[in-house]
Amino acid sequence: MSIKKVSCFNCKRDAFYFRKYSGEYLCKECFKKSIITKTRRTISKYKMIRYGDRVGVAVSGGKDSLSLLQVLSKLAKEHSNELYAITVDEGIANYREESISFVKEFTDNLRVPLKIVSYEDLYGFSLDEAMKERKIKLTSCTFCGVLRRRALDLAAKELKVNVLCTAHNLDDIIQSFMINLLVGEMDRIKWVDPRLEPKSEFAIRRVKPFMELYEEEISLYAYLNNIPFQSIPCPYSGEGIRGEIRRFLNSLEAKHAGAKYGILKTALKMAQNLNVEGRKQIKFCVLCGNLSSSSICQVCKMLGLVNLSPILP
Numbered sequence: 001m002s003i004k005k006v007s008c009f010n011c012k013r014d015a016f017y018f019r020k021y022s023g024e025y026l027c028k029e030c031f032k033k034s035i036i037t038k039t040r041r042t043i044s045k046y047k048m049i050r051y052g053d054r055v056g057v058a059v060s061g062g063k064d065s066l067s068l069l070q071v072l073s074k075l076a077k078e079h080s081n082e083l084y085a086i087t088v089d090e091g092i093a094n095y096r097e098e099s100i101s102f103v104k105e106f107t108d109n110l111r112v113p114l115k116i117v118s119y120e121d122l123y124g125f126s127l128d129e130a131m132k133e134r135k136i137k138l139t140s141c142t143f144c145g146v147l148r149r150r151a152l153d154l155a156a157k158e159l160k161v162n163v164l165c166t167a168h169n170l171d172d173i174i175q176s177f178m179i180n181l182l183v184g185e186m187d188r189i190k191w192v193d194p195r196l197e198p199k200s201e202f203a204i205r206r207v208k209p210f211m212e213l214y215e216e217e218i219s220l221y222a223y224l225n226n227i228p229f230q231s232i233p234c235p236y237s238g239e240g241i242r243g244e245i246r247r248f249l250n251s252l253e254a255k256h257a258g259a260k261y262g263i264l265k266t267a268l269k270m271a272q273n274l275n276v277e278g279r280k281q282i283k284f285c286v287l288c289g290n291l292s293s294s295s296i297c298q299v300c301k302m303l304g305l306v307n308l309s310p311i312l313p
């Protein structure tokens with residue numbers, strides 16, 4: 001029995017990929033171009049990167065952030081943007097070494113300057129040490145995420161970048177949305193809004209140019225462009241509810257193509273409605289002097305939860 005070949009919707013070459021949620025058949029080249037086009041469209045729709053911006057890109061060394069850096073390096077010329085890569089070394093033994101070596105090689109090839117900041121230098125301990133010394137049952141990713149945000153901010157300020165791009169994709173965003181729904185964190189839902197401007201003139205604008213792309217399509221883009229894949233997952237990544245939500249959303253999408261995109265649309269609408277109250281009054285942490293929404297910032301609260309003598313960043 002012969003299998004009928006399907007042609008690419010754009011160029012009539014043999015199709016290689018079926019984009020189930022849109023019904024398009026694409027060849028390899030058109031698929032790769034579609035990822036760049038979709039990213040460009042997201043950036044322009046939400047004015048994420050503006051003409052002449054100095055752009056920082058948070059690069060962990062995973063497929064998503066390396067793909068983002070590659071796509072942005074192609075788009076940077078269009079708007080005269082200078083690009084800088086920032087990598088955070090949390091201090092996770094037998095894991096972070098591999099991704100940092102990928103990042104060094106990748107940024108060298110793209111000729112993008114790289115800045116590496118470590119928890120050890122900023123806070124005086126590695127994530128591994130902190131996790132051994134946690135006073136209460138503290139979820140590693142919650143702790144790590146708060147410390148990483150501060151580390152990126154400090155590096156971005158040092159590089160004088162005015163916008164910081166992270167590689168969060170559609171899957172990451174809707175997983176966080178579902179987690180916030182489950183725990184009743186309404187305030188955090190508005191962070192989904194890509195139009196959100198920084199809370200103060202001292203804060204750096206953060207944007208997510210991959211926010212409308214499915215994770216599996218970024219993986220495919222990385223594969224087709226020979227972008228290196230990290231062979232081992234973070235040893236702490238199994239903790240928390242995110243894994244269960246990820247599996248649930250994947251099975252939903254497999255049965256109902258486009259379901260994830262529908263959730264993103266709902267999250268965006270909710271975020272934009274929640275955002276109408278405008279800017280909150282800006283405060284500075286009484287312990288470290290950094291911007292904060294309360295008198296003690298999240299980082300100082302987290303540092304108080306480990307039996308170590310941290311440095312205040």
Ligand code: SF4
Binds near residue numbers: 140142
């Ligand atoms: Fe940090 Fe969690 Fe990411 Fe590991 S998976 S690097 S602990 S945020």
Ligand code: ZN
Binds near residue numbers: 010026027030031
């Ligand atoms: Zn094609």
Ligand code: ZN
Binds near residue numbers: 286287288290296300
């Ligand atoms: Zn503080």
